[in-house]
Amino acid sequence: MPAIDLGPDPLALDRQVCFALSVASRSVIAIYRPLLKPYGLTHPQYLVLLALWDKAPRTVKELCETLRHDPATLSPLLKRLAALGYVSRERSRSDERALTVELTEAGRAFRKEAEKIPYRVVEELGMDLAELEQLHAALGRVIAATGR
Numbered sequence: 001m002p003a004i005d006l007g008p009d010p011l012a013l014d015r016q017v018c019f020a021l022s023v024a025s026r027s028v029i030a031i032y033r034p035l036l037k038p039y040g041l042t043h044p045q046y047l048v049l050l051a052l053w054d055k056a057p058r059t060v061k062e063l064c065e066t067l068r069h070d071p072a073t074l075s076p077l078l079k080r081l082a083a084l085g086y087v088s089r090e091r092s093r094s095d096e097r098a099l100t101v102e103l104t105e106a107g108r109a110f111r112k113e114a115e116k117i118p119y120r121v122v123e124e125l126g127m128d129l130a131e132l133e134q135l136h137a138a139l140g141r142v143i144a145a146t147g148r
Helices: 017-039 043-054 060-067 071-083 105-114 117-125 129-146
Strands: 087-091 099-103
Touching (some): 017 043, 017 117, 043 060, 043 087, 043 099, 043 105, 060 071, 060 099
Antiparallel strands (some): 087 099
């Protein structure tokens, strides 16, 4: 493996991957806030709905694995989504330790409205779709490299 050259100042803030990812993440999530606010949703709640629109019902354990959250983080999100009427939560009949999360009729119906959101985000970013797809692929490789 060739030697890694990080230049004269390997600690320069503007050269740190962690800094760029952190700022980019907060900036992109900020675009979602006004788009989700009319529905009473936060970005993490929206991610839960995306996972359920992809496959439902799911257990809390499956959602934790998919969203890379721990149960203590996910539980309040699910309670709030249930209070909003988007999901229901029930103990599994086959395993009482497992909590199953299902979309309600309102949660399924909201999907049609939510389909507009990715288009608005792309418009707000003002970036070429191919560039965003390349970024998504690169971030996928970063996630895979971290073992998460």
